Amino acid sequence: MSDVSDWIRLTATPGIGCEAARKLLLEFGLPDQIFSASYAALKQVVSERQAKALCEPPTETILALIERTHLWCAEPNNFLITLADNNYPTLLLEIPDPPTLLYVKGRIELLSNTSIAVVGSRNASTQGSINAKQFSSNLSQSGLTIVSGMALGIDTAAHEGGLESLDLTSGSTIAVIGTGADIVYPARNRGLAHKIAEHGCIVSEYALGTPAIASNFPRRNRLISGLSQGVLVIEAAAQSGSLITARMALEQGRDVFAIPGSIHSPLAKGCHLLIKQGAKLVETAQDILQELRLDTLDSKPEPAQSMLPFPSNTNNEIETEAESELLIAIGYDPIHPDVLAQRCNVDSGELSAKLLMLELDGHVEVLAGGLYRRLG
Structure with missing residues (x-):
């Protein structure tokens, strides 16, 4: 030793x-x-x-x-990998600043898997989290390992999607953290961290006991992109850590993908900026697999419907024609209830009741400022 x-x-x-x-x-x-x-x-x-x-x-x-x-x-399934070890991740050797040591907890073999990073806002919308989980689940079931940073929001949903199917062909997930490998941050993700340690892999370049220091998190982003063949950005503000990861990915020669959103959503600004700068616009997980030429990774391809970014609403069907018409009126951009009331020619009390039912049934979500947005 x-x-x-x-x-x-x-x-x-x-x-x-x-x-x-x-x-x-x-x-x-x-x-x-x-x-x-x-x-x-x-x-x-x-x-x-x-x-x-x-x-x-x-x-x-x-x-x-x-x-x-x-x-x-x-302790079982804890590893320390040095820069001189044969099992040091090959992709990290290609980046300008590979870490000298890697503290690894979990399935070390995942570091050699074909991987895709999935990142985005900590303050994700409901639809953003749905997209992150569904894309990650589909990509994982196609054999790709999902790499993210175990932050709240999009990262959490991405890891959950990566862990959704744990058969022999799934890619599972890797969490690259900004603390020591013996610390769970944020504490709210303790349960997720234990599940990743058991079925996936947790990676850190920081010494044991290193607390959550703000400057460490942008730095760890180079490892998120470095371990991956490409980076998918789902919801990012114009100034966000996800854009740092995307920039690092480009510097490392990785592909960058982005999901577009409403022109009115602040969380779509970063994705739209990336697309303007040359990131590949994607609508389904299959778009990513085809771009990376990995669409034949899974010997048993899923039905086309499973590649959709939105989950099926088979258990949440629209119950009335009025609700269906209201969803059509809402459209796919955030809308204020007052504007919607004028558009539908209904009073605010009746509209509030209908919106509440749609929210409870998972068809709409309430955004900051009281705006409503349709889900799925």
Whole structure:
């Protein structure tokens, strides 16, 4: 375990990031050879401050981290992958800034699967979450592994979709997190995290015990895109972390896909911007499979209906002709009740009752500002 200890010590040394670590490894070889090198030799590769830090004996904090990591690795299905390991994900070796260490919890073999990243807003609409889950479920059942960041909103729905069918041909899901692999963040996703650890895979480049630090999350996005053949963006504001992931994907030579939305929705602005910049507009999971030339991955293709982004409403049929006409009047853009009342020529009390029934039946959702939007 001494070799692993040296890797942990290298990444925990103050001032030694991924770039400095790669320079040192290229020059000296494995970490034990780095720590055996002289100060004079080290400062030829890194700064004097970094060289001095490498020459210092490991602190009590670093020794405690090494011990903690050994104990963590001794637990079932916990792994520490170094940059020199044969099972280090090949796709991550292609990105400009691959992490020196990967802490992996769960099915390590998923890191070698053909994967697609699915990302989007933390404050997703109901329809956005439906799209994320349905697309991810269809792609997973076609053999693709779903990669996301385990945030609330679209990420959560994507992981749930990836886990929906766990037969031998499904791709399952990978969660790339911005904390230590021994921490669940957000806490609300504790149940999801345990399910991913059992049936999927959790990945982090951060040392055990690393808390949720805001700057770590944009940085981890390069791993979400790096582990994937492409990135699907579902709902993103004009300024959002999902656009950072998309930009990183383009820099890494990955495909970028986006689902369009209403021109009136703030959560569609980011997707529309990506499409204007050359992202591929998609309406079904089959669009992605065909673009990646993976549409023959699954030897048992699903019926065409299952590739639709919206779930079937067989248990939620429109009960009255009036409700059906109201849905037609709503259309697919968000609408204010006052505008809808004028459009349908009904009083506000009657309209409110009908809208409530449609909401309870899952046919419409209420957005910010009291606007209504049709689902499906």
